[in-house]
Each structure stands twice: as structure tokens, then as C-alpha cells.
Amino acid sequence: MEQVKNEQSADVVILGGGMSGLALACQIANYNEQHPDESKTAVVVEPRSNYQRDKTWCFWQHQPTPFDRAITHQWHRWQVCANGRTHTSEYSQVPYVRVDSGHYYHIAQQQLAKSESVSLITGNSASKILVCDKQIGVQCEALKITAEFAYDTRPKNIPGNTLLQHFVGWEITTDYDAFDPNIVTLMDFQVTQANDIHFFYILPFDKRHALVETTHFSKTLLTEDAYAEELSDYLSGSLGLASWHIQNQEQGVIPMPQKSASLTRREHFNVVPFGLHSDTPRPSTGYCYPHAQSQALEHVLNLFANKPPKAARNFFVRWLDQIFISFLEHHPEQAASTFFTLFEQVPTQVLIRFLGDNAKPFDYLKVIMAMPKIPFVREAVRSVSNP
Ligand SMILES: Cc1cc2nc3c(=O)[nH]c(=O)nc-3n(C[C@H](O)[C@H](O)[C@H](O)COP(=O)(O)OP(=O)(O)OC[C@H]3O[C@@H](n4cnc5c(N)ncnc54)[C@H](O)[C@@H]3O)c2cc1C
Numbered sequence: 001m002e003q004v005k006n007e008q009s010a011d012v013v014i015l016g017g018g019m020s021g022l023a024l025a026c027q028i029a030n031y032n033e034q035h036p037d038e039s040k041t042a043v044v045v046e047p048r049s050n051y052q053r054d055k056t057w058c059f060w061q062h063q064p065t066p067f068d069r070a071i072t073h074q075w076h077r078w079q080v081c082a083n084g085r086t087h088t089s090e091y092s093q094v095p096y097v098r099v100d101s102g103h104y105y106h107i108a109q110q111q112l113a114k115s116e117s118v119s120l121i122t123g124n125s126a127s128k129i130l131v132c133d134k135q136i137g138v139q140c141e142a143l144k145i146t147a148e149f150a151y152d153t154r155p156k157n158i159p160g161n162t163l164l165q166h167f168v169g170w171e172i173t174t175d176y177d178a179f180d181p182n183i184v185t186l187m188d189f190q191v192t193q194a195n196d197i198h199f200f201y202i203l204p205f206d207k208r209h210a211l212v213e214t215t216h217f218s219k220t221l222l223t224e225d226a227y228a229e230e231l232s233d234y235l236s237g238s239l240g241l242a243s244w245h246i247q248n249q250e251q252g253v254i255p256m257p258q259k260s261a262s263l264t265r266r267e268h269f270n271v272v273p274f275g276l277h278s279d280t281p282r283p284s285t286g287y288c289y290p291h292a293q294s295q296a297l298e299h300v301l302n303l304f305a306n307k308p309p310k311a312a313r314n315f316f317v318r319w320l321d322q323i324f325i326s327f328l329e330h331h332p333e334q335a336a337s338t339f340f341t342l343f344e345q346v347p348t349q350v351l352i353r354f355l356g357d358n359a360k361p362f363d364y365l366k367v368i369m370a371m372p373k374i375p376f377v378r379e380a381v382r383s384v385s386n387p
Contacts, residue, residue: 009145015138015153019275024151027296051106058289061094075096121140152271153273153278155277164221164253168231173208258325261273291313298310342371
């Protein structure tokens, strides 16, 4: 029998101290500080022993977040390129910002180290969750934690046949000026979109320093060599670079399910899935960071108010995403022109509100009007006949 070396109890246990787990833990610590009479104890369990910068998180920042000190760059212009055309958007009120994950982890660790009620246990993985009545037992490698409430942010297996956003990014430097630091290239569709949707993304930090990513929307991943070849070809061919130095590499696989996880159908009432493998990311875009920040705050307010957790977005937005993903699955060859039209025809502030889950009623109409009508009606019918 496995020997339990240590036992702890808390009101809340958070499985996984990545981006969303730490956001939630810091929100609980904040709430406790502001409402000491209602304070709840919380423990975060994270397998990593040391945090290092591993990702670049970007998003359109509509409102401040507790981690704004981790923002290192911001842009007010971005472009989309397809079929030999480029559309540049400019929006002075909402910047596209870049969060350094190393700074993010540092800020969270500092805040939790100061907290008397929320602690971070590193170097421990949660292997099992046992729910008995209103008690939750979390079995970790060297520890057992009991709690009344759990948030589970651990990665999950992605069901087969799910559309995936998969990418590899190289953070490169050059010995000469090669980038325009004022414009982010969100999508550069270079190749014919046959069975796969494929584009490049450029995040320029300065004239000689950028993150360049090759991104696919498809159901199968590529080999490491294939992503590397795409990046090399793009840097030398399309960007015309003679040489570059790779400073860092990052890669990811983000699920784009037609139907995102449902919080109302969760397995245990007091175990709430949260983060990339729950309903947090916007499936049609893969953006997760801004939604995790707002959902973390909402989850904490509901926790302290004894209210059930709320889904990240309403039924209508989930349905629009379902139609859009179904369209991408059935018409990958139209993806480049559709994304281009969205950025070209929908007013920038409307599109950015829509992507950030801040849309006003008329914004939906403007986005829907920019979509190719017949395929979208067909996908809408398909979604109704296959709910
Ligand atoms: C390279 C990359 C770039 C991205 N860029 C963007 C972006 O620009 N904008 C955006 O909005 N989104 C982006 N995303 C998507 C998303 O924001 C990130 O994946 C984000 O890290 C998701 O947060 P999370 O907390 O759900 O997962 P993670 O940050 O991965 O955290 C999950 C945690 O669970 C821990 N864990 C694993 N197993 C166990 C276990 N058994 N017990 C306990 N803990 C466990 C892991 O160690 C990890 O710390 C990106 C993703 C990747 C991979």
C-alpha cells in the first residue's frame, strides 16, 4: 500500500499551478486580504519544482489584470495577410499585449509567499481525486490533501477527431534590422489551404528580435522536423533573412472542440475543471489567457458567495463558435479569405470586443454579416440537426 507521508487540509485545493491555477490562487489570496472575516485557506499543487519562462501569452487587453507587471510589450497595430493582400488594423484604445510567463510565475509566487491563507506546494503531482460526501481527497506523490472544494487545471487527453491549433515558435534575433516593431502579424497565410489551415504569426519585440510561429488548424500534428522546415523556409524565403539566432523555442497544442467542456455536466459538484482543458479558452481562437483571468475572478466571487461556478461564455457565443469551427473543419480552403474578410470588413473595435468576449448585441450581427452566408447557414443547420 502506498504510504502517505504527509497530510494537509484546506478549504480549497487547486490542482496545477500554471497560468490559470495561479490566477485563481492569487484571486483567493486577494479576496482573503480584503475580507479577512470570510477568509478561506487554499493549497495549490504543482509538479514543477522551479518555474521558468516557457510561454508567451498575448491578448487584447480590455481591462487591467492582477499580472499587468508581467506585460513586457504592447502594440496598437496588427495585420492579416492572405491571397497576396495585407490588411492592417489600428486601435489606440485596446492594446495587444505580451505577457512574459517567467515574470507571471514570479509575481504569483511572490504574492502567495506573502499570503497566510494560500500556499503553493511545488514538486508534487496530484494523481487521484477521491470524493466522499462533501470531502475531497487529493492524493499527491508525497502528500494527501483534503478540502471542501477543488479546481482542476491539470492537462487532459484531447478526444480524437478534435480540431487542434498546433504551433511551434522560434524567438529569434538577427544581426541587422529585419522586423517592424510596431505591427504584429496575426496571420500570414502563405500556402494554399488544402487539407489544412496554415499561417505564420510574427510578434516583433524590436527591429532585430521577434517570435515567429508556424501555426496549423488540423486534426493531426506534424513532426518536429516539419515545423522546423516551415519556419526556416518562411524566415529565409518570405522574410528574406540570410541568418538568424534561435534564442528560445515554444510549442503548443490547443484543442478547438466544436462543443467546449460544460461546467454544468461536471463529474463532481465540488470539483470544478478550469483552464485550457475546461471551458475557459475561446475554442475558435485558442486565446485562453484573458478568459482565465476574468473567469478566475468570477469563480472566486462565486465560491465566497456559495454560488455555483459560471460557464465562461453564454450559449449563443458557444453556438457561434461551434458553427465557425464546423465551417473550418469542412471548408479549410476558405479559412484564409474568411479570416481576412473578418479583419477587413468588421470594424476593429467590434471584432476585438467579439474576440475578447466583450461583444455588444450589434457586434454579433456585424461579425455574422462578414461570414460567407451559404456555408454558414449550412453549418448552422448541421449544428441544429446534430446538437
Ligand atoms: C506555447 C504556448 C503559447 C500560448 N500562447 C497563448 C497566447 O498568446 N494567448 C492566449 O490567450 N493563450 C495562449 N496559450 C494557451 C493558454 O493560455 C496556455 O496554454 C496556458 O498556459 C493555459 O493555462 P492552464 O493553467 O490551463 O495550463 P498550464 O499553464 O499548462 O497549467 C497546467 C498546470 O498543471 C500542472 N500539472 C500537470 N500535471 C499535474 C498533476 N498531475 N497534478 C498537479 N498539477 C499538474 C502543470 O505542471 C501546469 O503547471 C498558449 C499555450 C502555449 C502552450
